[in-house]
Amino acid sequence: MKRFVFVVAVLCLLPVLPAVAQPGDTSAPRTPWGDPDLMGVWDFRSLTPLQRPSALADKAVLTLEEAATYQRERVAALNKDRRTGDGLSTAGDVANAYNEFWWDYGKELTDDRRTSLVVDPTNGRIPDLTAVAADRRADVRDARRRDAWSPVDRGVSERCILGFNAGPPMNPSAYNNNVQIFQAPGYVVLFNEMVHDSRVVPIDGGPHLPAHVRQWRGDSRGHWDGETLVVESTNFTDKTSFSGSGPGLRLVERFTRIEDDTVLYEYTVDDPESFELPWTVAIQMNVSAQPLFEYACHEGNYGMANLMESARAVDRQTAAGGIK
Amino acid sequence: MRRNITIVLAGVVMALATVPVVAHHAFSAEFDANRPIHLEGKVVKMEWINPHAWVHLEIADGTVWMVEGGTPNTLLRRGFTKNSLLPGTEIIVDGYQAKDGSDKGNGRDLTFKDGRKLFMGSSGTGAPTDGRDATEPE
Numbered sequence: 001m002k003r004f005v006f007v008v009a010v011l012c013l014l015p016v017l018p019a020v021a022q023p024g025d026t027s028a029p030r031t032p033w034g035d036p037d038l039m040g041v042w043d044f045r046s047l048t049p050l051q052r053p054s055a056l057a058d059k060a061v062l063t064l065e066e067a068a069t070y071q072r073e074r075v076a077a078l079n080k081d082r083r084t085g086d087g088l089s090t091a092g093d094v095a096n097a098y099n100e101f102w103w104d105y106g107k108e109l110t111d112d113r114r115t116s117l118v119v120d121p122t123n124g125r126i127p128d129l130t131a132v133a134a135d136r137r138a139d140v141r142d143a144r145r146r147d148a149w150s151p152v153d154r155g156v157s158e159r160c161i162l163g164f165n166a167g168p169p170m171n172p173s174a175y176n177n178n179v180q181i182f183q184a185p186g187y188v189v190l191f192n193e194m195v196h197d198s199r200v201v202p203i204d205g206g207p208h209l210p211a212h213v214r215q216w217r218g219d220s221r222g223h224w225d226g227e228t229l230v231v232e233s234t235n236f237t238d239k240t241s242f243s244g245s246g247p248g249l250r251l252v253e254r255f256t257r258i259e260d261d262t263v264l265y266e267y268t269v270d271d272p273e274s275f276e277l278p279w280t281v282a283i284q285m286n287v288s289a290q291p292l293f294e295y296a297c298h299e300g301n302y303g304m305a306n307l308m309e310s311a312r313a314v315d316r317q318t319a320a321g322g323i324k
Numbered sequence: 325m326r327r328n329i330t331i332v333l334a335g336v337v338m339a340l341a342t343v344p345v346v347a348h349h350a351f352s353a354e355f356d357a358n359r360p361i362h363l364e365g366k367v368v369k370m371e372w373i374n375p376h377a378w379v380h381l382e383i384a385d386g387t388v389w390m391v392e393g394g395t396p397n398t399l400l401r402r403g404f405t406k407n408s409l410l411p412g413t414e415i416i417v418d419g420y421q422a423k424d425g426s427d428k429g430n431g432r433d434l435t436f437k438d439g440r441k442l443f444m445g446s447s448g449t450g451a452p453t454d455g456r457d458a459t460e461p462e
Contacts (some may be wrong), residue, residue, distance in 0.1 A: 081433070081441070090357040093418050097351045098431045101443045102394025103403070158349040160375065175398050193397065216399070293368070293397040300373030303349045310354050310423035 028227050028257050031183055035203075036227050038181045038188070038255055041292060042263055042285035045106030046172040047074050050281070052116035052124030052242075057114055060124060061071055078105050104175040110284045117172075120268075121279040129244045133274035137244050147311035151304055156240060158304065160297035161216060163194030168217055168233050169242065169267040172283065173245040179285070180292050181255070188222055188229060193292045201231050208234050214247065216240060229255040246274045259288040350377075351420075354392075355430045359421035363389055363429070364437070367413045372396040372406050379409070379431060381417060391417050391431040399443060408443070415442060 029037035047070075052060070080100045110117070116124030129137065148154050155193040157164040162301060165173035170192065182189040190199040203222040213219070217235035217240075233251040242249070250270040260266045270278040366381035377393040399408070419432035434442040 090360075091352060093432065094351050094357045094430065096432065098419075099392050099434055099441060099443075101402075101441065102398055104398045144350075154353075156350070175395050238380050290401055293400050295374045295395065295397060297375045300371070301375055302378065302390075303354060303376055305356045306422055306424075306428060307349065309426070310356075313424035 011293070023103065029226055029260065033185045035183060035185075035224065036184070036229070036257060037265060038229060038257055039183050041178060041180045041288040041290065043178055043288040044170060044172050044265065044283050044285045045104065045177040046108070046117070046284065047071055047106055048109045048114055048117050048172075050117045050171060051126055052118065054125075056115050056124075058123070060122070062109070062113045062115060064113070067109055067258055071107065071109060075107055092163075102175070104177065106172065106177070114282075116278060116283045117283055119266075119282045121277060127275045127277040127279055130274055130276060133244045133246060136246065137275075140241070147314050148307060149311075151308070152249070154304070156216070157195070158307070160195060160304075162240065163192055163197055163295075163297075166192035166194040166197045166232075167242070168199065168220070169253060169269075169281070170265065170283070171281075176295060177188075178288060178292055189230075190231075191292065193295055195297045196295045203229075206255055210233075211235070214238075218249070218251065225254075227256055231255070242269065242275055245269060245271045248273045351445060352432055354422060355420040355433055356423045357420060359423075361389075361417070361419055361429045363391070363417040363419075363422045365389070365414070367409055367411050369417060370406075370409045379415070379417075379434070387427055390416070390428045391419065391434070392428070393431045393434070402443075450451065 004064065016172075031037045031039070080096045080098065080103055082096075098294070114124075118124045118126060121127060143153065146153070151159050156162045160174075163176070165171050165177060166179075170179060173194075176192075176194040178193040180191040180193075182191065186203055188201045188203055190201065191197070194253045197217070199217055199220055201222045203224065205223050206221060207222060209215075209219045211241045214235055214237040216237060219235035220231050220233040222231040224228055224230070231253040233253070234249070236247050236249050236251075238247045248271055252268045252270065254264075254266040256264045265285050266280060268278055268280045269275065335350060340371050357458040363381055363383050366380045368379070368380040368388055371439060374395055374397065375410060377396045377399075379391040381389045381391055383389065396404075414437045416435045417431055417433070418430065418435075419429040427433040
């Protein structure tokens with residue numbers, strides 16, 4: 001039944017959004033004050049890639065057999081116990097970092113066996129970046145390739161400011177793919193395991209912050225659209241980016257409890273300065289029986305000091321003529 | 325046709341496998357691909373901290389190495405505890421040394437002396453016998 005509901009919900013999404021919310025449907029769980037109840041710990045792991053691999057072209061959904069093959073091959077490919085002798089370069093071996101047991105990508109595709117989390121455009125691909133966004137992204141990549149002079153030269157997730165999968169928006173990634181949702185009258189809190197982020201979202205239909213006030217996670221405001229929580233975020237900074245987005249990003253997230261144990265999480269990236277078209281993602285969130293665990297990132301971030309020490313060591317070697 | 329899509333899927337998976345790993349930080353900026361290390365020694369302590377756990381390992385010459393692992397949250401979720409890797413446990417580390425030449429490395433592969441993967445070796449925690457798993461050999 002769960003698989004059926006999720007498939008129907010996402011198939012409704014594929015051509016036109018939004019289509020899942022059922023205004024007036026009061027069958028879903030309710031809070032004591034009458035709002036749809038989204039509270040719980042939700043696990044958004046998935047093997048489904050964000051974008052459809054180019055080789056799959058117009059194939060939006062896999063058959064059962066194809067999905068089984070894909071899952072098996074994908075799990076094997078993600079196995080970090082493979083060593084250089086298995087075809088990885090030494091640099092790739094370093095990038096793999098550590099054994100398989102530290103990683104938590106999940107083992108399954110979405111229930112509807114889609115080939116991408118992107119559902120709009122229908123080719124499952126993120127629309128092309130504009131020239132402005134492409135230049136911005138190239139600048140960031142060049143900066144990252146240089147040895148860092150200070151922590152500020154490194155990415156925000158390395159600095160424990162934002163989690164690389166916590167968003168906004170949230171996306172399945174290597175580990176800590178969990179979010180706990182709390183509700184109170186007039187507020188929803190989105191509490192991510194990654195970097196221990198909490199977004200307190202007023203559900204008051206009020207205006208966003210003044211345009212000159214910019215925040216790491218933007219400014220989120222919510223309202224109910226039938227059974228669906230809609231959260232609109234603006235006021236992002238130029239220090240963050242999601243897949244090429246810029247400070248003008250308008251992000252609209254939608255949370256719908258389509259089953260007791262499933263939330264359909266959708267988001268639309270609307271940023272005309274950065275993308276040729278808006279684009280939308282649909283992610284299945286499954287209830288977790290486990291609690292969130294603490295992720296006190298900054299407290300234990302030896303890695304940042306090590307990165308700086310390593311960069312200075314490279315500087316010394318370069319100055320001595322050891323590295324060209 | 326079915327064979328064709330299977331071949332395509334295999335190609336797709338291989339292509340995805342070359343996508344850069346998403347981890348908390350760039351290991352290539354911290355560790356040197358030209359300095360592989362092989363360490364055998366006893367655990368001095370394990371720091372169950374985020375964003376990365378660190379295993380402290382004393383090798384035969386008395387040097388204590390720090391070995392970087394992943395988030396402990398993944399292991400906690402699988403039932404491991406702070407008692408799952410106790411001081412004195414003999415382990416082997418294959419990885420890469422820090423670029424600054426200090427006694428730090430990434431824990432590319434962590435195994436017990438008999439070759440079993442650390443945290444993965446048995447139907448239990450994979451850690452040294454800890455009484456959590458009735459089927460675990462003594």
